[in-house]
Amino acid sequence: MKIIPVIDLKDGVVVHARLGMREHYQPINTDLCGSPDIYQVIKAFLDINDFDTFYIADLNVITGQGDHERLITEVLTAFPHIIFWIDSGYQRVKNHPNNYLPVLGSECYSDDNALELKAFNKRFILSLDYSLSGKLGAVSLFSEQDLWPDTIIIMTLSRVGSHQGPDLDKLNGFCRRYPHKQFIAAGGIRNVADLQALKQIGVQQALVASALHSGMIGREEIKTL
Numbered sequence: 001m002k003i004i005p006v007i008d009l010k011d012g013v014v015v016h017a018r019l020g021m022r023e024h025y026q027p028i029n030t031d032l033c034g035s036p037d038i039y040q041v042i043k044a045f046l047d048i049n050d051f052d053t054f055y056i057a058d059l060n061v062i063t064g065q066g067d068h069e070r071l072i073t074e075v076l077t078a079f080p081h082i083i084f085w086i087d088s089g090y091q092r093v094k095n096h097p098n099n100y101l102p103v104l105g106s107e108c109y110s111d112d113n114a115l116e117l118k119a120f121n122k123r124f125i126l127s128l129d130y131s132l133s134g135k136l137g138a139v140s141l142f143s144e145q146d147l148w149p150d151t152i153i154i155m156t157l158s159r160v161g162s163h164q165g166p167d168l169d170k171l172n173g174f175c176r177r178y179p180h181k182q183f184i185a186a187g188g189i190r191n192v193a194d195l196q197a198l199k200q201i202g203v204q205q206a207l208v209a210s211a212l213h214s215g216m217i218g219r220e221e222i223k224t225l
Helices: 038-048 069-078 114-120 168-177 192-200 210-214 219-224
Strands: 002-010 013-016 053-058 083-087 100-105 125-131 151-156 182-186 205-208
Touching (some): 069 083, 168 182, 168 192
Parallel strands (some): 053 083
């Protein structure tokens, strides 16, 4: 099981994501890291484990309120040995540092422009995004396998930071229907037991933030995985 730490950026700092209610996200202040500075948060994560992949969501871009492009570029330069999955809303193909891998979320696309994903030549991570009411954004992306890369996030926003546990039923359904794809769990992961339950249904990677910040998943717990 591979854990990918999550960093949510809003207004220049790292915030605590909860239930997908982005307007209420507050700067990080946890037992793991008392500072919302992105460099301090990355250092705190690396003190737990030698993670080689991080996920960064630029919430300002996703919500149409500016961006963190310069800050993200500086971070990628500072940590050239780490691969960063970058979710910055609607994206077009462009030149990025070698350690930048775009995350394209269904919520930021429509059925009218979903075919633009072909231009990435499958060098991206697809995020299939769900709210409490169901699928978000381009509905066609949930079934058009020709547009899918090998690695796909199943993002249940209503469970993010909720301590409800991952959506095992939804993830299990994807793993059974598309056994040749790698699915990544996102939202609700509380502890090692959740990670082990995910592994049992065929999920080998998970996006995690709250459980790392709370200490429910720490150095010793990662060793057991």
